[in-house]
Amino acid sequence: MPCRAARRLSKALGRRGVFLLILGTGKTCYGLSFLLTPPSDHGLQLLTRFGDLxxxxxxxxxxxxxxxxSAFLRIGRDRFGxxxxxxxPTVWAIxxxxxxxTDGYSRGGFVxxxxxxxxxxVICWAATVPEYSVPPAPRPQRGKAA
Known part of the structure; x- marks a missing residue:
């Protein structure tokens, strides 16, 4: 039963939606880790000038x-996701x-x-992946007499 529900959800979301769902869950959990048990701020002094982790x-x-x-939005509207x-990750990379x-923190370059x-x-690549698994919306047919 759970596998059937997962397949239905995957089919409804499509590839882009599943990617956004997984990514959103991961980012939220990563943020919660900073909130609940913040790590050391090695390399993040630029950020900690403006607030703690x-x-x-x-x-x-x-x-x-x-x-x-955004995983549940239609293609095109999911761009905000x-x-x-x-x-x-852009803020952290900066x-x-x-x-x-500035500080000579060599490990920061690798991070x-x-x-x-x-x-x-990966996010930029996934944003350009076309969605093939979701069929196009049906077009209304005109001029057909029954």
């Missing part, structure tokens, strides 16, 4: 929820890049590249 966790949580909700998904340049490739790159 618990405050920054709300960026991940809010964008994760927007991404999750992809844009919301891009915001947190912070880590800044830490490399910034990780955010740029496995987060930002």
């Amino acid at each position: 618990r405050q920054w966790s709300w960026l991940w949580i809010t964008c994760g929820i927007i991404t999750f909700v 992809f844009l919301a998904a891009l915001a947190p 912070a880590y890049t800044n830490a490399v340049v 910034a590249l990780w955010y740029l490739t496995s987060h930002i790159g």
Whole structure:
């Protein structure tokens, strides 16, 4: 029974929707980890100048929820989910890049590249993937007499 429900949901959402659903869940959980048990701020001093990591966790949580909700929108209207998904890793990549340049935090370069490739790159790629699994909406037929 649960597998049937998962298949129905997957078919209703399509590939892009499933991606947004998974991504939104992950970003929300990642944000909750910063909120509940914040890690050290190595490399994130640019962010902590403006607020602690618990405050920054709300960026991940809010964008994760927007991404999750966008999974249920039609193609074209789901772009806000992809844009919301891009915001947190972009901010973190900028912070880590800044830490490399200003503080000499060499590990920050690798973390910034990780955010740029496995987060930002994958999200940008997925946003361009056409949706084949959802059939087009039926067109009304005109002029047919019964």
